[in-house]
Every structure is written in C-alpha cells, then in structure tokens.
Amino acid sequence: MLRASRLHKAYREGRELHPVLDAVSLEVVPGECVALLGRSGSGKSTLLNMLAGIDRPDRGTVELLGHHLAELGEPALTLLRRREIGFVYQFFNLIPTLKVSENLALPLELNGVGGRDIARRVGTLLERLGLGSRSRAYPDQLSGGEQQRVAIGRALIHQPSLVLADEPTGNLDAETGEQILALLSELFHERNQTLVLVTHSLAVSSIADRVLTLDHGQIAESPGDFSW
Numbered sequence: 001m002l003r004a005s006r007l008h009k010a011y012r013e014g015r016e017l018h019p020v021l022d023a024v025s026l027e028v029v030p031g032e033c034v035a036l037l038g039r040s041g042s043g044k045s046t047l048l049n050m051l052a053g054i055d056r057p058d059r060g061t062v063e064l065l066g067h068h069l070a071e072l073g074e075p076a077l078t079l080l081r082r083r084e085i086g087f088v089y090q091f092f093n094l095i096p097t098l099k100v101s102e103n104l105a106l107p108l109e110l111n112g113v114g115g116r117d118i119a120r121r122v123g124t125l126l127e128r129l130g131l132g133s134r135s136r137a138y139p140d141q142l143s144g145g146e147q148q149r150v151a152i153g154r155a156l157i158h159q160p161s162l163v164l165a166d167e168p169t170g171n172l173d174a175e176t177g178e179q180i181l182a183l184l185s186e187l188f189h190e191r192n193q194t195l196v197l198v199t200h201s202l203a204v205s206s207i208a209d210r211v212l213t214l215d216h217g218q219i220a221e222s223p224g225d226f227s228w
C-alpha cells in the first residue's frame, strides 16, 4: 500500500539547516491502521505530507499503490490523491459556503460520479454518521464534533484506499474526541480501508494495529517510554 524509504527533510532557518526527518522508513500494508506518535514538532505532519505527495522529501522515496511519487508530475499526483486518499484534519477544513451534503458530495463530484449516485451515497453516509437531519446546515451551524463527522464522511465517501488523519480529535473535548475516534475506527473496519493516524496522544493511538513513534527525526516501532 505505502512504502517510504529513507526519507530526509530539513528546513532552513536563516543560515541554519534544521533537520526534521532523518532517514525515516516505514511500510503500511492494506487494511492496517498505523498510528504515528510523537511530541509536538517531531515532524509528524511533515511526514504525512510526504506520504501524500503534498510535500517532497530532500532525499528518499515514497511508493503509494505501486507509484513512485517522485516520478509523478503535479496533475498525476493530484489525480492519485483525489481517487486514492482521504484526509481528516484537526481543524475539519470543511468548505464554509457549502452545506453539509455538498461538502460530502465534493470528492464524488471531483471524481466524476453521476448526480443520482452522489445523492444516494451522500444520503446513506449521512445516516451512518448520525447527521441525517443536518444535511442542509452549513458547517458554522454545527458543533465541532458534528463538523468532524462530516469531515470523516468526506474523507471516506469516495472509498479511497488510504485514509490519512492528522490529529483528528485534537480540537475536540475528551468525550467528543472518544466518539469521533470510535466512529473513525468503526467505519475504517467496515470498509476495510488503510489508515495512517498522526497524533501526540497515546489514547488516540490505542485504536491502531501498530504504533510508530517519531523522535529526533527517527522512527521506532511501539511507543517506548515517551512521556508527553
């Protein structure tokens, strides 16, 4: 599904080069849920962006579904992301001028799915998300937890092979966060998808089959003795 080999990334701060990833390698197999754990600033989002081809490593390679991302131009990368990846972000990133149902429909429209099929799939998923009565609401009329439900729906509706979630509960209170995590985990298992979940929370990483920790630019299996 996903293979990253010896990724290096450094950011320049004035004259100094600040290394973030130092020969990071990881492999994710289909159907797996992998949590990427690390303290703030350890490079989790940087790594996630490389895995999705949003940012490019200084050195190293990323292979997604057999495609070497470095060999793809921007249009091909965009197409691959649109079809094969669903994203869930900490701050939901819904489009404020679109209703709930329209936000959900967007990935299907971008992938050329027909109108009737879109209406059916949006309707079914809205019920599954417990948002059947909110389809005509705008994002700012929803609670944080409801907005994240919509965002999870938007990430999954086009049945991508890979879902990338960056701190999906980071902006929610503990109880809502637990509900969102349970929903994400349920939907992920039902659909037999592959999930890479970035978090700094051990509780969040508990839904994963495997936990990788990122520390000082390097990755290790299992949470070890970090205490953030």
Ligand SMILES: Nc1ncnc2c1ncn2[C@@H]1O[C@H](COP(=O)(O)OP(=O)(O)OP(=O)(O)O)[C@@H](O)[C@H]1O
Binding pocket: 011, 012, 020, 038, 039, 040, 041, 042, 043, 044, 045, 046, 047, 200
């Ligand atoms: N575009 C950029 N330019 C310069 N430095 C950057 C850039 N993006 C990230 N960094 C730096 O790289 C380091 C890793 O950032 P990153 O956002 O990947 O960490 P993170 O583990 O996701 O943190 P958090 O949990 O706080 O979101 C940080 O020191 C950050 O300041």
